[in-house]
Amino acid sequence: MNAWSVLPLLVPLITTLACLALRDRPGAQRWASFTGAVLFLAVAGTLAVGTAKGVVYETRLGDWPEPFAIRLRIDALGAALLAVSGVVLVAVLLVPGRGESATASSPLLLPLVHGLMVGVGGAFSTADLFNLYVWFEVMLICALGLIALGRERRHLDAALRYLVLNSLGAVLLLCAVGGIYGISGSLDFGAAATGLGGSESASPAATALVALALLALLIKSAAFPFGAWLPAAYPVLPTPILALFAGLLTKVGAYAVLRLVAEIAPAAAAPLLEPLGWIAAATMLTGVLGAAYHQDLRRILSFHVISQIGYILLAISLGTRAAIAAALVYTIHHILVKANLFLISGLIRRSGGSFDLRHLGGLASRPALAFVFAIPAASLIGLPLTSGFWAKLTVVKLCFAEGRYVFGIVALLVGGLTLYSMTKVWIEAFWKEPPEPVYPRRLPAAAWWSTYSLAAITLVLGIHPEPLLEFAALAARLGPLELP
């Protein structure tokens, strides 16, 4: 039972090393990588099923007694996100990204991808603040490696933009972690929560340090006004890797915000929830406006990543147990939809020859592609029968129930603007007469499998959402502290 909590870390770590050792044998490397991904998904799925029954997987590393040990602790929240990450990883590895840039055929691509998953797995399973900081750094350096792997000027420029803001964020996070240790005397989530004054009261110093940590995590999750690095850096990646980044990286930041606000420092974070709500509203609005302006599919979708992060932060800022559950539902829905949309944008480029809407057109003659695009696009907007409908509905309903009418109205408005942006993509890429003649190309069968499976999950969650909503309500019971 306890050994299970180490596996989400160990599996990607061993896969990374295997992929590194096999870097001269591409066939074997792909095999090792895919096996590792499937194993990761199997482990995460087992953990999610276990936590749904109320089990919490916990290990004290080195078997040290309670206050001294570094703990790995996987509860329902962490397990759910691990499982979704596993699904995205497998889906992404199925789609070949060859031909888009030198990145896709580099022998270092797969080791870096799994290195990234070590960071993701570690962040979702640790119960120690400093450990969390280290996993963020692991993700940062692997992400930088993946961005710079293309070796052209645009890749290096993108890596530099990514690096400057994110390493400033890392320093702020380190300061906050050190300061929280100074006040509470512990780095463990549970013990630090008690040391920071539990859920009753908190000193101004604790609030200042939590604000510092929030600032760092807002940079990492590309919230307003720190989001500029994301649409600048992401589009240089080949689309499958881009799908992985867009699905997972900023969401780890949002997850850490959730842990901090709901579990580690509810009292210290209480005065910060109001500004967090306004930042979330600004993030939603600026993200969707950027998406409405751009013509490059990758940039449109990158700005939607920012906009959707706003919804998650908005749910967290409401600060109730139901809102935490809503944030989790939104995160799961968003990871699946966003990764799928990026994978499909790669298919659109393969069939239409460009990412730019001005050069695309006539793709409605490929009904299979149009259909698989329509499902996640509808889910991103929040139309009924898709997962996005329930995710948006719960967030908006909670805003009105809590009396935050402005936030509720902004959320609805941003939904409308998302509809506009996705309609633009639909009309330009699928309905318009193609500006240049298009020669239909066969798309790889694995890519169909992967995108249709993700779309199917979106539909199933949309038609039968009760299990997910119940699971989220269970997962929102975090730690020993009580939220309203």
Place this chain on the structure above:
Amino acid sequence: MIEWLFALTIGLLAAAGLYLVLGRDLVAVVVGLLLVAAAGNLFVFGAGRITRRGAPLVADGATVLSPDAGNPLTQALVLTAIVIGFALACFAFSLVLRLRSLGAGPDGDQYQFAEPRPDADGEPGDPT
């Protein structure tokens, strides 16, 4: 007294670092990142008490460290952070040098490789 001096040093380091990061010269930006990281490291170091009175040994029979000694845990954290920060700085320097050797100028504000400039009519530029 020493606490105030220490706090002032951290503030100055962070301010100098941020000033450099906000500039245009990319080498200076990376040096600025190093300074900010150094300020962060000192901050964490300070969270474990600044003192030189006692050795960090738990006395016989006691269960916690005496407040006379500095906390060695924060020092271990700083050690980890230094290693990570140093690796990132090396990576950043090599990025900047590589960009320069590919013909990019010294002024980071002029870089438009990752994001194309908008067209003259305000429409988004063609993707690279």
